Amino acid sequence: MSVVHRTCPLCEAVCGLKITVDDAGHVTDVRGDREDPFSKGYICPKGASLGRLDEDPDRLRAPLVRDGDGWREVSWPEAFAAVERGLAAVPGPARAIYLGNPSAHTMAGALYGGAVIRSLGTRSVFSASTADQMPKHVSCGLMFGDPLAIPVPDLDRTDYLLMLGANPLESNGSLCTAPDFPGRLKAIRKRGGRLVVVDPRRTRTADLADEHVFVRPGTDAYLLAGIAHTLFAERLVTVNAPVNGLAEVEGAVADFTAEVAARACGVPADVIVRLARELAAAPSAAVYARIGTCTAEFGTITQWLVDVLNVLTGNLDRPGGAMFARPATEGAKRRKPYQTGRWHSRVRGLPEANGELPVATLADEIETPGEGQVRALITIAGNPVLSAPNGARLDRAFRGLEFMVSVDPYLNETTRHADVILPPPRMLNSGHFDFALLGFAVRNYVRYSPPALPLDGAPPETEILARLAMIASGQGADADPALLDELILDGMLRKAGDAAELRAALDGSSGAELRLDAMLRLGPYGEWAGGELSLRKLRENPHGIDLGALEPRLPGNLATASGRVELAPAGIVADLVRLRARLSAEIPEFLLIGRRHLRSNNSWLHNVGPLVGGTNRCTLQINPADVARLGLGQEAVVRSAKGELTVPLEPTDTIMPGVVSLPHGWGHAGSSQAVAAKNAGVNANVLTDEDVIDPLSGNAVFNGVPVILTTR
Numbered sequence: 186m187s188v189v190h191r192t193c194p195l196c197e198a199v200c201g202l203k204i205t206v207d208d209a210g211h212v213t214d215v216r217g218d219r220e221d222p223f224s225k226g227y228i229c230p231k232g233a234s235l236g237r238l239d240e241d242p243d244r245l246r247a248p249l250v251r252d253g254d255g256w257r258e259v260s261w262p263e264a265f266a267a268v269e270r271g272l273a274a275v276p277g278p279a280r281a282i283y284l285g286n287p288s289a290h291t292m293a294g295a296l297y298g299g300a301v302i303r304s305l306g307t308r309s310v311f312s313a314s315t316a317d318q319m320p321k322h323v324s325c326g327l328m329f330g331d332p333l334a335i336p337v338p339d340l341d342r343t344d345y346l347l348m349l350g351a352n353p354l355e356s357n358g359s360l361c362t363a364p365d366f367p368g369r370l371k372a373i374r375k376r377g378g379r380l381v382v383v384d385p386r387r388t389r390t391a392d393l394a395d396e397h398v399f400v401r402p403g404t405d406a407y408l409l410a411g412i413a414h415t416l417f418a419e420r421l422v423t424v425n426a427p428v429n430g431l432a433e434v435e436g437a438v439a440d441f442t443a444e445v446a447a448r449a450c451g452v453p454a455d456v457i458v459r460l461a462r463e464l465a466a467a468p469s470a471a472v473y474a475r476i477g478t479c480t481a482e483f484g485t486i487t488q489w490l491v492d493v494l495n496v497l498t499g500n501l502d503r504p505g506g507a508m509f510a511r512p513a514t515e516g517a518k519r520r521k522p523y524q525t526g527r528w529h530s531r532v533r534g535l536p537e538a539n540g541e542l543p544v545a546t547l548a549d550e551i552e553t554p555g556e557g558q559v560r561a562l563i564t565i566a567g568n569p570v571l572s573a574p575n576g577a578r579l580d581r582a583f584r585g586l587e588f589m590v591s592v593d594p595y596l597n598e599t600t601r602h603a604d605v606i607l608p609p610p611r612m613l614n615s616g617h618f619d620f621a622l623l624g625f626a627v628r629n630y631v632r633y634s635p636p637a638l639p640l641d642g643a644p645p646e647t648e649i650l651a652r653l654a655m656i657a658s659g660q661g662a663d664a665d666p667a668l669l670d671e672l673i674l675d676g677m678l679r680k681a682g683d684a685a686e687l688r689a690a691l692d693g694s695s696g697a698e699l700r701l702d703a704m705l706r707l708g709p710y711g712e713w714a715g716g717e718l719s720l721r722k723l724r725e726n727p728h729g730i731d732l733g734a735l736e737p738r739l740p741g742n743l744a745t746a747s748g749r750v751e752l753a754p755a756g757i758v759a760d761l762v763r764l765r766a767r768l769s770a771e772i773p774e775f776l777l778i779g780r781r782h783l784r785s786n787n788s789w790l791h792n793v794g795p796l797v798g799g800t801n802r803c804t805l806q807i808n809p810a811d812v813a814r815l816g817l818g819q820e821a822v823v824r825s826a827k828g829e830l831t832v833p834l835e836p837t838d839t840i841m842p843g844v845v846s847l848p849h850g851w852g853h854a855g856s857s858q859a860v861a862a863k864n865a866g867v868n869a870n871v872l873t874d875e876d877v878i879d880p881l882s883g884n885a886v887f888n889g890v891p892v893i894l895t896t897r
Contacts, residue, residue: 188203192634194616196231198357198363210220212237218728223364223628241304248264250605269661271587272590277556278308278309281309281311285312286567291615298650304655304657311547312544316569320882321335322540322882324488325492328492330521334743334744335763337735340373345380347381352407353400360684361473363627380395384780386806408450413434413438416497426502467498469504473630478491481882481885482767483763489758493752518742518743525881525882530550542883548568551582551586564591564603571599571851571870573885616634628732628735641738645695666696681713692719705719705722775843777888782848788853791861798864802864
């Protein structure tokens with residue numbers, strides 16, 4: 186037996202794990218790492234099941250190449266040669282790539298995903314970001330100049346937390362990296378603070394709060410605008426950050442009185458006014474909103490208003506408010522105007538954001554003939570057939586591709602359309618570092634997990650993606666992937682000094698580790714910046730290193746051309762016309778929203794037996810009054826503008842009348858994954874509409890979808 190310490194890669198909480206492995210490489214025990222200074226031993230059911238997931242018998246162990254209607258296992262050289270032939274037959278502009286959520290949880294995705302994109306020679310780049318958090322990136326890009334400069338609630342010091350559309354007791358947090366999120370919320374109340382949760386459902390998080398406020402799905406922007414209006418009207422505004430556009434914001438929300446907002450969002454006007462007063466009066470406060478507000482028709486406006494409120498109450502960039510992390514691998518900021526719409530999609534003319542197009546238009550780009558039609562696709566750790574809007578259409582569209590290659594451990598609803606599947610090795614065979622997630626941490630912290638087990642002949646995932654990049658750039662399947670690492674390192678080190686001398690000082694047993702070492706040494710705590718961090722230092726501290734509480738970072742953290750917070754971006758203010766116009770729209774009889782489960786994560790944890798069952802079921806939650814009013818039985822037919830499903834009902838008074846909730850990521854009927862197929866559920870994205878998006882970010886709309894319910 187041996188014990189390894191590792192960061193859990195299954196969600197955004199970055200919890201430390203203590204894993205016991207026997208001599209055969211079998212995981213016998215997984216516990217929380219009590220010596221991790223950030224997670225302090227916290228573990229959730231997903232982390233406890235990491236061994237079962239890592240050793241899933243349905244994981245692919247060798248590359249697959251399509252052979253007629255079936256599959257054939259091949260060697261890695263044969264697989265890469267097949268990829269080379271397939272990509273060579275399709276010119277760059279006709280290629281596309283989709284990166285799924287798990288790619289943000291791997292070193293391979295963080296370090297090599299960009300290289301694959303650049304090598305493809307295409308602007309048809311898609312990811313799970315436009316099915317999740319793109320509104321936050323766009324609003325922060327426009328306000329702070331950097332789409333990754335996302336302020337997070339200083340959970341450990343705040344006196345008041347207003348939370349909208351988030352359920353961290355199930356999700357473990359998102360765009361807010363906080364292991365033991367439940368414990369941190371309880372601590373707010375224990376020290377005399379106040380927690381208010383706004384959600385169409387009384388979630389487990391809402392049950393923990395001092396107050397739960399029901400809100401009509403998709404209308405959070407009205408609630409926040411009403412709070413902002415009240416702050417101005419009652420002269421409660423306090424601004425401590427360097428800002429431009431304060432007067433413009435006051436004018437922009439002038440007609441969103443509490444009464445107007447109440448009619449739209451269903452929250453009483455007196456509650457809206459009280460929330461504004463409480464935010465202004467609290468010694469410190471933070472507003473935090475997540476996926477329920479991002480995956481909505483006014484997602485970018487909502488995310489903008491979140492940080493407008495943090496500014497107006499004097500809580501941006503101060504202890505106990507909304508603050509910016511300082512991750513160990515952060516590079517220097519370049520001041521330049523943040524832009525979206527630098528190019529547009531071929532068919533619908535939708536603007537890019539952060540270098541990618543909305544996944545809601547991927548099917549259009551595949552199905553529509555003409556110059557630039559997508560004919561070849563790479564998917565990396567993604568299952569858009571289940572996770573993208575109108576997934577049934579994507580399922581059909583993928584059949585018409587000339588070539589498709591997937592980097593994925595499973596034969597699933599998406600990869601079954603591929604011509605080549607390249608399975609990454611087990612998680613314990615790979616090193617782990619959270620490049621993205623530590624940029625949203627509620628406490629500065631760093632940890633590296635080296636590979637816990639040796640590879641058994643398969644290449645590491647980093648090499649798989651590096652070879653894909655080499656093939657896509659025309660260098661061939663036999664090109665040395667180390668050349669890519671050296672090219673990237675040389676460009677990085679030349680900016681810092683004598684590249685040859687710095688390169689000789691680097692430590693690491695792989696290209697990925699060498700690049701990580703360079704980023705650590707050049708980062709704000711690094712050896713080459715007057716600190717002491719390096720890869721060697723992290724190896725010496727396998728439980729992680731606490732880098733201290735969040736500290737004020739403005740104006741130095743701003744990348745806007747003005748060097749100030751741009752409080753009233755023109756594009757967002759202009760979109761308020763759309764928000765005003767929606768005030769007169771008829772409210773549908775039922776609105777569909779999503780739902781998270783603690784023992785699940787999108788579509789990729791449904792093949793682990795211990796995580797399926799109990800509350801982790803694919804049911805339609807509905808208020809009992811609606812069941813009685815419609816005379817429904819144990820199931821109902823749910824219809825939308827795009828499709829219909831027959832779903833088992835779960836009556837509960839925890840959901841508002843007129844709202845129904847279906848979890849995301851199910852629909853595994855006929856899957857080759859045994860456990861998932863046995864607990865198939867239905868694909869909620871048969872009902873969602875790819876034609877309805879948040880126009881500023883291109884994000885898909887999964888919350889507030891109009892539906893009709895009938896008996897069978």
